[in-house]
Amino acid sequence: MNVALALDAMSGDRGPEVIVAAALAALKHHGNLTLLLVGDESCLRQLLPSVVEFDPSRLRIVHAPEVVSMHERPSIALRNKRNSSMRVAIDLVKNAEAAACVSSGNTGALMAIARFVLKTLPGIDRPAICTALPGVTRPTHMLDLGANVDSTSEELFRFAVMGSVLASAIDNTPSPKVALLNIGQEEIKGNDTVKQTAALLEASELNYAGFVEGDDIFASKVDVIVCDGFVGNVALKASEGVAHLVKHVMREEFSRGLLSRLMAGIASPVLGRVGRRMDPRRYNGASFLGLRGSVVKSHGSADALSFEYAIDEAILEVEKKVPERISDLLEHLLVARKED
Amino acid sequence: MNVALALDAMSGDRGPEVIVAAALAALKHHGNLTLLLVGDESCLRQLLPSVVEFDPSRLRIVHAPEVVSMHERPSIALRNKRNSSMRVAIDLVKNAEAAACVSSGNTGALMAIARFVLKTLPGIDRPAICTALPGVTRPTHMLDLGANVDSTSEELFRFAVMGSVLASAIDNTPSPKVALLNIGQEEIKGNDTVKQTAALLEASELNYAGFVEGDDIFASKVDVIVCDGFVGNVALKASEGVAHLVKHVMREEFSRGLLSRLMAGIASPVLGRVGRRMDPRRYNGASFLGLRGSVVKSHGSADALSFEYAIDEAILEVEKKVPERISDLLEHLLVARKED
Numbered sequence: 001m002n003v004a005l006a007l008d009a010m011s012g013d014r015g016p017e018v019i020v021a022a023a024l025a026a027l028k029h030h031g032n033l034t035l036l037l038v039g040d041e042s043c044l045r046q047l048l049p050s051v052v053e054f055d056p057s058r059l060r061i062v063h064a065p066e067v068v069s070m071h072e073r074p075s076i077a078l079r080n081k082r083n084s085s086m087r088v089a090i091d092l093v094k095n096a097e098a099a100a101c102v103s104s105g106n107t108g109a110l111m112a113i114a115r116f117v118l119k120t121l122p123g124i125d126r127p128a129i130c131t132a133l134p135g136v137t138r139p140t141h142m143l144d145l146g147a148n149v150d151s152t153s154e155e156l157f158r159f160a161v162m163g164s165v166l167a168s169a170i171d172n173t174p175s176p177k178v179a180l181l182n183i184g185q186e187e188i189k190g191n192d193t194v195k196q197t198a199a200l201l202e203a204s205e206l207n208y209a210g211f212v213e214g215d216d217i218f219a220s221k222v223d224v225i226v227c228d229g230f231v232g233n234v235a236l237k238a239s240e241g242v243a244h245l246v247k248h249v250m251r252e253e254f255s256r257g258l259l260s261r262l263m264a265g266i267a268s269p270v271l272g273r274v275g276r277r278m279d280p281r282r283y284n285g286a287s288f289l290g291l292r293g294s295v296v297k298s299h300g301s302a303d304a305l306s307f308e309y310a311i312d313e314a315i316l317e318v319e320k321k322v323p324e325r326i327s328d329l330l331e332h333l334l335v336a337r338k339e340d
Numbered sequence: 341m342n343v344a345l346a347l348d349a350m351s352g353d354r355g356p357e358v359i360v361a362a363a364l365a366a367l368k369h370h371g372n373l374t375l376l377l378v379g380d381e382s383c384l385r386q387l388l389p390s391v392v393e394f395d396p397s398r399l400r401i402v403h404a405p406e407v408v409s410m411h412e413r414p415s416i417a418l419r420n421k422r423n424s425s426m427r428v429a430i431d432l433v434k435n436a437e438a439a440a441c442v443s444s445g446n447t448g449a450l451m452a453i454a455r456f457v458l459k460t461l462p463g464i465d466r467p468a469i470c471t472a473l474p475g476v477t478r479p480t481h482m483l484d485l486g487a488n489v490d491s492t493s494e495e496l497f498r499f500a501v502m503g504s505v506l507a508s509a510i511d512n513t514p515s516p517k518v519a520l521l522n523i524g525q526e527e528i529k530g531n532d533t534v535k536q537t538a539a540l541l542e543a544s545e546l547n548y549a550g551f552v553e554g555d556d557i558f559a560s561k562v563d564v565i566v567c568d569g570f571v572g573n574v575a576l577k578a579s580e581g582v583a584h585l586v587k588h589v590m591r592e593e594f595s596r597g598l599l600s601r602l603m604a605g606i607a608s609p610v611l612g613r614v615g616r617r618m619d620p621r622r623y624n625g626a627s628f629l630g631l632r633g634s635v636v637k638s639h640g641s642a643d644a645l646s647f648e649y650a651i652d653e654a655i656l657e658v659e660k661k662v663p664e665r666i667s668d669l670l671e672h673l674l675v676a677r678k679e680d
Contacts, residue, residue: 134585135585136585136588146523146524149523149530149531150531150532181574183486183489183569183570183573183574183577184486184573184577190489190570191489191490191570192490213573213574213577214573214574214575214576214577214578214579214580214581215577215578215580215581215584216581217578217581218578218581218582218584218585219581219584219585227574229523230523230530230531230571231570231571231574233523233524233553233554234521234523234553234554234567234571234574234575235554235574235575235578236554236578237523237524237553237554237555238554238555238557238558238575238576238578238579239554239578239579239581239582240554240555241554241555241556241557241558241559241579242558242579242582242583242586243582243586244555244558244559245474245475245476245558245559245618246583246586246614246618248476249614249617249618250614253610253613253614253617254610256610256613259609260609260610263606263607263609263610264607264610266603266606266607267603267604267606267607269599269600269603270593270594270596270600270603270604273593273596274586274589274590274593277589277593278585278586278589
């Protein structure tokens, strides 16, 4: 199956160079891929190598003169930046010229524009942000990571449906284990919303595995962890903070004097392997779920390798028809609930 | 100043041996310390070395025949375990025989009993759990870590006051920087409770530093981070999960074949230093704040060294009169607010 993606080539912290490099690499790795590079035409044209090694019909530049900046308010970007690379890329998905869009731009603006242009799926009011996180033996998908700050139990239930479809599609798991993020103290186990969501999940056909706690996110215990966007965002960023602290301490200790530096040199093959396994770039590409179309958000600071992982994520979502499957499963579950 | 502490010697996962070992070590390190070991008398007596190297008046066994188990419901423990080591230890604080209590038992039960026996300070309805977390250059105190699941802005404001007093006392900082934990997306920056708390903090005399995100917890940016107990508990445990994952990956990679194991051996002095700096035992001892008395919760799996850190925390809180100072500062801030 041929897959056409629209890449927002102008957003992100590192400029269009990394997007173009990622695009060329992805075209090499995926024979069925067509890419629409959206952004300033003359700028992008200069970045393309003079000798193009692949069929030029597979890489097309779509001109967009404006850029949504990283700190622009989503409402302003939505209203005033109709010719931005971000907006035009999403318009291409709306017009079915592309099956999905990948952007490393401003998350809030991307969500606002995607929601406005593409609309949400039937039964979904609130899209959610989902990403895979590394675990001891395999990754776990977690959502919502910050698209919403207050969620009802019905919304959390729908996040569970969306996460289950994504995990099933990406990991080829027929019936992913879905858990609710909670806190561990007995009497006060969870707030009312979490308890009500648990009841909805227990009564559903989803493979509901009960509550998990924060440390289970990285323990490969379940396939999907559901939480509200405030909690998910804090947990994700706190985890990044710890990883950063460990790296900082390792670097400090391994550069403390000549002997330590020598040891770092000797141990570097193993330290390199550890670094590669924990490399956040491998987990780049957060899915906006619940929209009529696939939108993948790359980290703002993504380099070319990292952005290519986000492209891979978008290709998989398109090939596995994630939005359609979310819509079908949700409808099925809601009908089943009524019949009970 | 002489400090008397009551140690719940029977709770925790590792039994009274580690508590007794920690007690003996603490008595050696603190000349002004008296300890009341609360638990089964014959069991504890057997664990004490025959030749006691210190003034026996500094270590007294207080008999308590029952134990609160790790998974007992707090309400049941409160009602039925009036002769438990946990309850008797807290009673000793109530009766002013001890200035503080340290326990590695069931957190929910400890909080329920402490709250019932000691009562909360004037102006405080909800005690909170606070701990220091490691940072790039210095630790940050974070609360609440799970005593409450839903908190109003007034409650979060009081957590900020309590955290500020604790940070000031422990770190000798006259005016600790206090921040609110929030998520990073612009338009939707925080829920209503967080926004209202920010307004209360801005109008107060506390050294309010604005919002921080999850990754700032470990960045040594501020002295105190305030959040509700659900978010705090998840963030704390997610961080433990990442630390555990890093350790797991390091161990796996450094034991992959003879060469890697050799490198591990060579690099072990540096890896040891990294391990010591990141050692969670050094951060053991969570403070229950907002009570008429000091209660320090040690991790359930604490070893003797780790439990001794919790004892140190309790000594500092007593010496610095943390409960009294919380009460005074809160009263002062609430009067100032009325006068505005």
